[in-house]
Amino acid sequence: MPDRQDGYNPGKYPPFAVTVDIVLMTVVDGDLRVLLIQRGEGPFEGGWALPGGFVLPHENLDEAAGRELLEETGIRPDQGYMEQLGAYGEPYRDPRMRVVTVAYWAIAPRLRKAPSTPAAAARPEAKLLFFSREAPAAAARAPSPAEMESTAQQWKSKIRAGGDAAYAEMVPLAEIQSGRLSLAFDHRRIVDDAVDTLRARLETTTIAQGFCPPEFTIRELQEIYEAVWGTRLDAGNFYRDMVRRKGSLTPTESRTPSGEQGGRPAKLWRAGESPTFDRPYYRSPGRTRRRRRRDEDDDRPR
C-alpha cells in the first residue's frame, strides 16, 4: 500500500510506466494462432511483439485492454472474451524505462471454413489474416448491430495484402513455441502463460464457443478443443459429453448447408445461457493422447 510507516510518503514514489499487452488468440483450420504486430520503431524494431499500449490516467486496466484491442483489431471486447493474465515487471524488460505490463488474453471468433474439401482447404498454406492498423478512428467507432452480426465481414474489410513496415498478423502458436519466430521483450513468456490459462479455461468454462461463429456444430467445437489442447478427441464421446452438459448449448432448428461430397448434415447450436459447465470437462490422460504433427491430419487408417 502506498503510504505507510516505512519511509515513504505520497509524492515521493518510484515512477513507473504501466502498459497493457494483449494475447489475442483464434483458431484457423485447426491451428491455434496469436495476433502479433511487427514493430515499426524503437527497440526490437522490425521484431514481432504483442499488441498493446499505455494505460491512460482516467481508465482502469480492463478498459485500457479493451480500448487497445479495439484500436488494433476492430474487435470489441464484448464480442469475444477477455481476461487478465497477470503483471510482468522485470526491471530491464524494456531498455528505455521501467515498465510494468499487465497482460490480457482474449478470444476472437473465426471465419467459417470455406465450403470445399477439408483436405484442399487445410493444405495450401492457408492465407494468413492481416489486420490493418490504419484508420483507428474508423475502427474505433461502435459497430452497428448488422456489423456485429458477422465478425467475419468486419475482418474481411480490414484485411490487406501486408508487406508494410508495421502490420499485424495471426501467427500460428507452433511458430512461436518452436522458436522459429522469436518475440520482443518477454512476450514469449506471456504467450506461453496465456496458452496455459486458455487450456485450463476450456475445462471449466464454455469459452471455446467464443472461437466459433454464432451458430456452430459440435464437430466445430471439437476442433477448437483439439487445436487448443493439441490432442485428438473421440467424436462420438465428445458429442455426448457436450450435449449432456446442461446450460452450455442451445439447440437450433437449422442444420449445416449439408456436406460437400456426402455426409449427414449436422445440427447447429448456439451458446447456452451458462458461461461455465455444470460439470468440468477435464483433459484426462486417456482422453488427451498426444497429437502427432499438424497436417499429418489423422490417426485413422484410410
Add this chain to the structure above:
Amino acid sequence: MPDRQDGYNPGKYPPFAVTVDIVLMTVVDGDLRVLLIQRGEGPFEGGWALPGGFVLPHENLDEAAGRELLEETGIRPDQGYMEQLGAYGEPYRDPRMRVVTVAYWAIAPRLRKAPSTPAAAARPEAKLLFFSREAPAAAARAPSPAEMESTAQQWKSKIRAGGDAAYAEMVPLAEIQSGRLSLAFDHRRIVDDAVDTLRARLETTTIAQGFCPPEFTIRELQEIYEAVWGTRLDAGNFYRDMVRRKGSLTPTESRTPSGEQGGRPAKLWRAGESPTFDRPYYRSPGRTRRRRRRDEDDDRPR
C-alpha cells in the same frame, strides 16, 4: 508496449505508482486466516488492509513481494509458497494518486496444535498470532538454518500483546467474508480472489502441505483441505487418495508422539519430490458437502 506509432514517445508517459500487496494465508485450528495490518496513517487510517509496499526501481515484482513479506512477517518466501495473483488498477482505488497494485498470495506453515483435547484447544477463542512490525532490520536479516527449522519459534519470538496503533494480525477469513470486518481500498476483492485461487491450487498441486509443519500426518493435511475448501471429507478415503498419489508424499519412520487420551499413533510424512499431483484431487460435488458452521465441530452423533 511503450513506444509505438500511436502518438506516444518515451519519456512522455502517464506516471503510475506500482505496489505489491500480499495475501498471506495460514490455517489455525481449522480456520483459514489472512494476515492483515492496521493502518497507522493516511486514508483508511485505523482500518484493516493487506500488507504491502512500493516496488523499488531495481527489483522485479516477485522480489518486491518477497521483500515485503520478509519485512512484515519475518517469513522468507522460500519457506512457504508465493504466487502472483494479478494486477488491480482502478483509477481512484487510492485517493491520493494513481496506483497499480500487483497482488500476491502466500502460504505460511502453522504451529503444531498444542497437545490437549481438541475440544478444549478449539474452543476458548484461540489466541490470535501477532506479528511485530518493529525492528525491520532484525526481521530482514537472513535466518540461520536452526531458526528456519522451526518457524513456530520464529513466530513466537515476534508475538506481542498488540493494542498498538499499527500492528498485524491473522484474521479468520470468515470475519472478512461475512462483512463483520471490512478492508481498506479494494482489498476485500483481492482477498476473495486469492482464496479462490488457493482453493483451485489445492486440486492440482501439493501446496496444502505448505500449511503443515515439516512432518505431518495425513489427518493434519485433511484438516487443511477442510479449512480451505470449507467442507468435510471422509477420513478413510482421504487417506487412501493422498497416499495413492505418487510423488506427493514421502513416508517417515517416526509417528506422532501418540494420542492424548488414546488413539492409534499416526504415521508422519514429509513433502514428496513433486509439487503437483500425478492425478488431480478435485472437489467433486459428492466429496464437498457443505460444512455447517465453524465450531459446531462435527457431523457425527456423540
Add this chain to the structure above:
DNA sequence: GCAAAAGTGTTAAGAGTACACCCATGC
C-alpha cells in the same frame, strides 16, 4: 449402390463414495 460425416449404443475398466471394520494406543 458406395463414401462420408453425424449421431447413438454398448461395454469394460476404473474412479468416487459410503460405510463397516480392524488396529494400536491411553486410561
Add this chain to the structure above:
DNA sequence: GCATGGGTGTACTCTTAACACTTTTGC
C-alpha cells in the same frame, strides 16, 4: 476392559474410453 483416532476392506455407483453401429446426406 473401553474410548479414541489411524488405517484398511468392500460394495455400489457413476464416469470414462473404446469402438461398433445406425442415420442421413452427395455422388
